[in-house]
Amino acid sequence: MFALGTVARVKARPRRRTWSWAVILVGAFLSVIMGCRPGGNAIKLAHIYDPLSAPSARANCEWIERVLQRYREMHPDVEISIEQFKWDQIDAKLMTDYRAGASHDLAWTSPQWMAKHFDEGDLLDVSPLLNWSAQETADFSWSPAWKTAEREGKVIGVPNGVHTRVVCFRRDYFEEAGLDPDNPPQTLDEILEAAVKLTRQEEGEDVWGLGVYCGRERGTIELAFAPLLWHYGGELWDETTGRAIFASEAGVKAARFLYDLMHKHKVCPTWCATGTYDDDLLEPFLNGRMAMVWGWGSYWIEILEQKGWIQGLFPPTPDGKTVVADVFVTPTIPQAQFTNAWLMSVHAISKRPQDAANLLDFLVQPEQLIDFPDAGLPARRSMWDRPEYQTQFYRRWRRAAERGRSMPATPHYNELADGIAAAIQEILLQDADAAKTLKRAEDEYNARFAQL
Amino acid sequence: MRGSLSFSSQRNFAATLLLLPALALLIGLLLYPLVLGIRSAFEMTGADGATKFVGGRLFSVLAHEPRFLADVLRSVVYVVGNVGISFVLGYGAALVITRPVRAAGIVRATIIIPWITPPVVSAVLFRSMVDPSKGPASHVVQYFLGSGFMILGNAQSAMATVIVHSVWRSFPFIMLMIAAGIAAIPNELYESAAVEGCGAFRRFRYITLPLTKLHCAIVLLIVTMWTIQDAEGVYALTSGGPGYSTEVVALRLFRESFLNFDLHIAAAVGVVLLLISGVFAALYLSLVGGKRVEL
Numbered sequence: 066m067f068a069l070g071t072v073a074r075v076k077a078r079p080r081r082r083t084w085s086w087a088v089i090l091v092g093a094f095l096s097v098i099m100g101c102r103p104g105g106n107a108i109k110l111a112h113i114y115d116p117l118s119a120p121s122a123r124a125n126c127e128w129i130e131r132v133l134q135r136y137r138e139m140h141p142d143v144e145i146s147i148e149q150f151k152w153d154q155i156d157a158k159l160m161t162d163y164r165a166g167a168s169h170d171l172a173w174t175s176p177q178w179m180a181k182h183f184d185e186g187d188l189l190d191v192s193p194l195l196n197w198s199a200q201e202t203a204d205f206s207w208s209p210a211w212k213t214a215e216r217e218g219k220v221i222g223v224p225n226g227v228h229t230r231v232v233c234f235r236r237d238y239f240e241e242a243g244l245d246p247d248n249p250p251q252t253l254d255e256i257l258e259a260a261v262k263l264t265r266q267e268e269g270e271d272v273w274g275l276g277v278y279c280g281r282e283r284g285t286i287e288l289a290f291a292p293l294l295w296h297y298g299g300e301l302w303d304e305t306t307g308r309a310i311f312a313s314e315a316g317v318k319a320a321r322f323l324y325d326l327m328h329k330h331k332v333c334p335t336w337c338a339t340g341t342y343d344d345d346l347l348e349p350f351l352n353g354r355m356a357m358v359w360g361w362g363s364y365w366i367e368i369l370e371q372k373g374w375i376q377g378l379f380p381p382t383p384d385g386k387t388v389v390a391d392v393f394v395t396p397t398i399p400q401a402q403f404t405n406a407w408l409m410s411v412h413a414i415s416k417r418p419q420d421a422a423n424l425l426d427f428l429v430q431p432e433q434l435i436d437f438p439d440a441g442l443p444a445r446r447s448m449w450d451r452p453e454y455q456t457q458f459y460r461r462w463r464r465a466a467e468r469g470r471s472m473p474a475t476p477h478y479n480e481l482a483d484g485i486a487a488a489i490q491e492i493l494l495q496d497a498d499a500a501k502t503l504k505r506a507e508d509e510y511n512a513r514f515a516q517l
Numbered sequence: 518m519r520g521s522l523s524f525s526s527q528r529n530f531a532a533t534l535l536l537l538p539a540l541a542l543l544i545g546l547l548l549y550p551l552v553l554g555i556r557s558a559f560e561m562t563g564a565d566g567a568t569k570f571v572g573g574r575l576f577s578v579l580a581h582e583p584r585f586l587a588d589v590l591r592s593v594v595y596v597v598g599n600v601g602i603s604f605v606l607g608y609g610a611a612l613v614i615t616r617p618v619r620a621a622g623i624v625r626a627t628i629i630i631p632w633i634t635p636p637v638v639s640a641v642l643f644r645s646m647v648d649p650s651k652g653p654a655s656h657v658v659q660y661f662l663g664s665g666f667m668i669l670g671n672a673q674s675a676m677a678t679v680i681v682h683s684v685w686r687s688f689p690f691i692m693l694m695i696a697a698g699i700a701a702i703p704n705e706l707y708e709s710a711a712v713e714g715c716g717a718f719r720r721f722r723y724i725t726l727p728l729t730k731l732h733c734a735i736v737l738l739i740v741t742m743w744t745i746q747d748a749e750g751v752y753a754l755t756s757g758g759p760g761y762s763t764e765v766v767a768l769r770l771f772r773e774s775f776l777n778f779d780l781h782i783a784a785a786v787g788v789v790l791l792l793i794s795g796v797f798a799a800l801y802l803s804l805v806g807g808k809r810v811e812l
Contacts, residue, residue: 153776154775154776156778157775157776157777157778160778161778181778280756280758281755281756281757281758281759282756334649334650335649335665335667335670336649336650336667336670338670338759339649339667339669339670339758339759340648340649344648349650477777477779479776479777479778480777480779483772483776483777486758487757487758487760487761488760490758490759490760491759491760491762494667494670494671494759494760495671495672495759495760495762497760505583509582509583509584512578512581512582513578513582513782
């Protein structure tokens with residue numbers, strides 16, 4: 066009996082195993098199917114903020130949650146699902162998915178990619194969906210970012226803010242160096258002179274006079290090289306011929322200015338050419354290791370408020386004031402300053418384009434954008450007239466935005482930016498000849514794209 | 518005789534039939550996309566969105582581009598550097614951990630940590646170690662070479678860092694595979710050799726090395742393929758810089774396809790990568806020499 070029972074148990078065991086395996090397999094299959102299910106009937110909102118990457122990104126995620134909660138309260142029948150992509154890959158992702166037939170609804174897009182989006186046709190013209198009045202359209206159309214998204218009456222992106230750059234500086238360091246923080250530099254010579262005075266090389270307490278980002282990201286072209294090139298009278302790209310033209314005399318002057326900051330005047334650390342934008346500028350400035358930062362973005366205003374270096378300026382209030390940090394307009398000539406913004410676009414194969422456009426319309430209302438950290442500055446011109454934007458701090462930001470321009474409308478902007486960043490790194494870190502290196506990068510770009 | 522042939526043919530036919538689904542999957546999931554990818558390398562999309570056949574124009578563009586030729590050269594340096602160093606280290610470590618030493622289990626478990634760490638995570642760790650202002654490795658290097666020296670700011674030291682990072686990740690895998698080979702060698706062979714008066718080096722030269730030849734070939738092939746295709750580790754560590762000094766072909770492929778969305782040129786780069794992989798694969802397979810190694 067005992068023996069029979071044992072046999073029965075032994076025989077039953079594999080059967081149970083088979084069943085458990087079957088359950089596991091079916092469970093796994095269902096999980097995959099459910100995982101692949103594209104949020105059912107929900108509107109898919111694709112953004113670029115990784116909540117695990119940095120506090121600023123977390124703040125933007127929280128803003129998205131807040132405004133979506135308001136939207137859901139107003140439209141309880143609408144379901145919204147969130148997608149998140151890397152900021153420098155979201156545009157390519159939308160194009161790839163468009164070709165593959167995988168749809169999104171509303172997505173963050175970059176002005177620098179608009180020319181390529183127009184070629185690819187992966188974004189919808191939102192003007193008939195939004196149906197805005199001329200006045201409402203004009204409220205946005207002043208922005209350089211809007212202009213990149215508009216072609217032959219079609220609009221494929223609406224800016225949700227203004228990203229422009231200024232020079233951010235420490236008022237206390239200015240005073241210590243005998244400089245007047247209320248009269249900041251206005252020319253390149255003046256900023257260089259101030260940077261020399263502000264640079265302190267003491268044991269264990271290095272303070273660099275001026276930080277300029279020149280690393281491997283596209284920030285190098287946008288924040289450093291292009292503004293200087295434009296200042297010296299050059300251009301990056303010729304729209305009529307489609308040729309890169311940055312290796313001009315102006316380009317060489319721009320590269321030499323950057324080289325001299327690091328190697329001749331020694332006011333900018335050479336490690337500004339090795340890391341990331343955040344690591345090389347934001348962090349050292351917040352840690353007191355830089356007196357001035359060239360290329361401080363409007364998306365970093367909130368961080369200054371959190372640090373207590375400005376008060377009542379984010380969200381803006383009429384009584385806002387600068388305490389430890391302040392800003393001044395980049396001392397290049399007018400229209401020699403990069404200004405852009407994140408745009409919001411509707412995917413061309415969206416299954417709910419009208420709902421996506423309605424959500425877009427909701428998100429860019431002033432009451433939503435007012436506390437959006439990554440908006441930086443108001444995308445709507447009418448918002449600039451509010452009392453909270455009349456402080457000197459915001460007047461300087463407005464002046465910077467109005468002096469701004471966008472990057473050239475080449476569909477191969479990424480390659481242009483990449484080639485220039487690599488060339489600038491070689492010039493700054495490997496002492497490569499500026500004229501030859503820029504020319505080589507220009508030739509490489511033109512060989513591939515100018516004749517296409 | 519005739520009956521047996523017929524039986525054999527029937528068995529072959531049945532075997533072929535049974536293989537058909539797998540063959541169909543192979544063609545559908547591997548060959549078809551591969552052919553599409555290769556075809557894409559001979560096409561271009563114009564501003565009007567139309568795709569047209571352009572022959573070998575994209576390959577010609579790449580062949581005339583100093584940057585790409587340097588990418589290919591750097592890929593070879595990267596593979597030779599990583600595989601060479603990690604193989605020697607891995608083989609040495611395998612010889613150590615297969616001996617009856619104390620705490621071998623702990624050593625084995627500890628050593629495989631780099632291998633199981635995701636490449637992006639390990640690259641970020643390395644990056645923080647060589648950070649010019651606060652990285653401990655930078656402080657050591659700057660002590661000898663001067664305070665201005667930046668590991669990732671110099672072409673040679675940046676490439677060396679990329680190789681060291683890859684070695685750190687690869688050698689535990691090599692160690693495990695070779696150790697498995699060494700453990701499978703019968704002890705009697707070593708005992709006989711000892712009786713014959715063979716020293717440690719001769720035992721290694723005439724027993725261990727020949728009997729792990731197959732493991733070596735397999736492991737070299739696998740690590741070479743990993744290294745050739747490694748884009749994420751290099752990208753997370755140096756982004757290909759300074760300049761293009763650490764840009765390898767796989768990184769170029771990643772950049773063209775996922776950052777620039779230039780799918781046709783990416784396909785052409787992919788074809789070149791495939792050819793390089795093929796050359797290395799042929800080299801390693803020739804190591805085994807087509808002979809069956811009996812263990």
